[in-house]
Amino acid sequence: MRQLLFFSNNNNKIIEIKKIFNKFNLELISLNDLNISEEPEENGQTFEENAKIKSEYGFNKTGIPCFADDSGICIESLNWEPGVLSKRFLNNFKSNKACFESVIKSTKKNSERNAYFKTSISLTFKENQNVIFNGKIDGKISEEAKGKFGFGYDPIFIPKNYKKTLAELSTKEKNGISHRSIAVTKLINFLIN
Ligand code: IMP
Numbered sequence: 001m002r003q004l005l006f007f008s009n010n011n012n013k014i015i016e017i018k019k020i021f022n023k024f025n026l027e028l029i030s031l032n033d034l035n036i037s038e039e040p041e042e043n044g045q046t047f048e049e050n051a052k053i054k055s056e057y058g059f060n061k062t063g064i065p066c067f068a069d070d071s072g073i074c075i076e077s078l079n080w081e082p083g084v085l086s087k088r089f090l091n092n093f094k095s096n097k098a099c100f101e102s103v104i105k106s107t108k109k110n111s112e113r114n115a116y117f118k119t120s121i122s123l124t125f126k127e128n129q130n131v132i133f134n135g136k137i138d139g140k141i142s143e144e145a146k147g148k149f150g151f152g153y154d155p156i157f158i159p160k161n162y163k164k165t166l167a168e169l170s171t172k173e174k175n176g177i178s179h180r181s182i183a184v185t186k187l188i189n190f191l192i193n
Contacts, residue, residue: 002026002027002065002191003027003029003064003065004021004026004027004028004029004064004065004066004067004191005028005029005030005031005034005058005059005062005064005065005066005067006018006028006029006030006031006066006067006068007031007039007054007055007057007058007066007067007068008030008031008068008069009030009031009032009037009039011032012151013069014028014030014032016175017184018030020184020188021188024188024191024192026188026191026192029064031058034062036058036061036062039054039057040053040054040057041053042054042070042084044070044084045084046083046084046120047070047071047072047083047084047118047119047120047134048070048120048122048132048134050070050084050120051068051069051070051120051121051122051132052068052122052124052130052132054068054070054122055067055068055122055123055124055130056122056124056130058124059124059125059126059127060127065123065124065125065126066123066124067121067122067123067124067187068121068122069119069120069121069122069180069183070084070119070120071086071117071118071119071120071179071180072084072085072086072087072117072118073086073115073116073117073152073153073157074115074116074117074118075103075106075107075114075115075141076107076112076113076114076115077103077106077107077109077110077112077113077141078103078106086152086153087152090152090153096145096155097145100145100153100155100156101145103141103153103156104141104142104143104144104145104156107141113140113141114138114139114140114141115138115139115140115141115157116136116137116138116139116179117136117137117139117153117157117178117179118134118135118136118179119134119135119136119178119179119180119182119183120132120133120134120183121133121134121135121183121184121186121187123187123190131190133183133184133186133187133190134182134183134186135178135179135180135181135182135183135184135185135186136179136182137159137160137177137178137179137182138159138160139157139158139159139160139162140157140158140160141156141157141158142155142156142157142158142165145165145167146164146165146167146168147164147165147166147167147168147169148167149166149167149168149169149170149171149174150166150167150169150171150174154166154167154174155167159177166178
């Protein structure tokens, strides 16, 4: 079985992605399995750059083909930010609720409600050999925060052609349409072909 390192310490992501990989007879190991806790600084300007910084770091450290992901939300009324700073942007508010209120207010000011989530996955399989897989989901910012599933910005994001926020959809439903699952599917198709 082919071994592959997923450069992440995020247990929820690891469990989710391990499940998908088992179906395809690919053995996925994570940073936890190798007791690696150091991570490089994610100072790229784009999702692609940050994912590549991590996958190259993991490959150079272990010699095992390695992939890493980077995701975030881009919001029209915030000039398509926070993007790569999505996690920091949310954490800078005193609560998620305060962040959601501020985002919703910005969409009301100029009635720009478009937004999208993007994931970039970088796979480093040999020294200096790298492939990028992108996934994107278009949608809009809701008029109020709704739903209790998911994480991050899910309560204020309504996918295109839906009436509910991502946080009102079950995990299974979200995984069927999400930016992350689109990018992971592309990665798997590359690996099994
Ligand atoms: P990460 O690169 O996957 O860790 O994502 C960075 C940040 O983007 C997260 O901390 C969330 O705030 C946001 N984010 C990424 N993906 C999602 C999603 O599927 N739903 C909601 N928020 C997300």
